[in-house]
Amino acid sequence: MSSWEAIYGIWLREAKVFAREKSRIITSLFTPLLWIFGFGGGLGPNVSVKELNYQIFIYPGILAMSILFNSVFFGVYIVWDRKIDILKEILVAPISRTVIFVGKVLGGITDSMIQGTIMLLIGIVLGISFTAGATALVLLFLLVLAAGLVSVGLILGSVLTSPESFGSIVSFLVFPLFFFSGALFPLENLPPWLALITYIDPVTYGVDGIRGVLLGTSRFPLIVDFSALSLFTLTMIWVGTFAFKRMQ
């Protein structure tokens, strides 16, 4: 019973801090908007992919990207918490590391899902039709994607001690994850080496699933996308609980 209370406490702290730093929402929306309007907006009128306006085609990819960046970067807060010494208060409390990890993951998911919801509203502006069922499915995909990627961020945050090193290592990770996820191109007709990399990239299955739900075109059946993504997320959560157990 008290574990739930403790998880709630960890989540509550993240939520309160997030709610007070409204600039965080604005700044993290900036990059996806730039891609949709600055890049997709320019190419859209001239280029179409699979009979879709390019701006519309990349929208699911950019949606996934906003979750990707936001979720992985969430791990930096644990590095900061350690640096300014407030992590100690939580580590010395009589709660298990699993509880701390789960609470943090929920906090990160909340941040990312708020972000994702705003991005959905932008999709409506673009003229994408959201049925109730499609909205629910997309949110489910975003949730699973966020859970896995927040775990990745937290795992890195648990081993890295400076925000600077976290920043550089994470950029090294998130940009390949983004570019090889098929966010900006279709997965068909790729040279074998590129196809292989896209299949290894877990974000691919998020992008493909959402594209299938919203635009009706995808490389894999929905169930395959969802299963692959879930497998990735469960693995990361499992690794994350271990990472937190050995965190000093």
Added chain:
Amino acid sequence: MAPAIETYNLTKTYGELIAVDRLSTKVEQGEIFGLLGPNGAGKTTVISMLSTILKPTDGSAKVNGFDIVSQPDDVRKSIGIVFQEPSVDDELTGLENLQLHSMWYGVPRDIRRGRIGEVLTLVGLEDRKNDLVKTYSGGMRRRLELGRGLVHRPKVLFLDEPTLGLDPQTRDQIWKYIANLAENEDMTIVLTTHYMEEAEELCDRVAIIDQGKIVVLDTVEALKRSIGGDFVCLRIAKPNTDAFTNLDYVKKAEISDDMLVLTVENASEHLQEILDIAGKADYIAIRPSSLNDVFLHFTGREIRDETGEGGVFQRIMRAEARR
């Protein structure tokens, strides 16, 4: 009554460096126990091990009857800790910090509000509880941390340098709160400090710790007595120690820079006799012994960070020269 804390050969090494060296001691229930020593003596490492943040390299310890290695969760539930570095959350209000802490320490929901109210009153932050901690002064943060360490009613409270970097007025205030806690809350308090005044003011017993070892452990009074008493410093025409060495209340007589320095038991009672023997003196100073003298006596060094500045005689001399 079982001791609140027992350590057996508690040791922590970092490679070659021995931070804590086979520490074996006991802290009785209800006492304020001080770990006094210079920076880097191993005080924080001891507290970190006892609060299960660090694992000992060797040896073991029990806190409230629980083993720090095999029962860390039970230890954590029964202790409170105020870290050396501030660890309250700036982005939250004082009240929120206390609420979250209560959730993590499993303070039952129905008594939480009352408990937090009591603590806020105790540390005098009732009227600032809804302000963000980043607007607090250093002293207020410290008080909030002290309060946070108390919300779950720990049996043992660890305070790591509780008044480090605070102004004298705030320091006095914090001392008042700590003394009040020990008296009214029936709590065992272990504090580390490198301020001798702090140890003298608050502690029932003091362990002087240097290079990871307890050099000496006793009550403040007994420690001071152990070095013989107060210092009497005289400038006389022909300083001579022979006349004083056979007096039973003079523990030590030395000549330092033309000054006669005596270590005297109850100096104020024996001053007249000393002056009768010494004859005309054109300068007289009496200084009660302090824990710094105790530290100097047992380690040969000063506890303050001013290195190579010599002992009490030189300091008296310097003060004199400045006049």
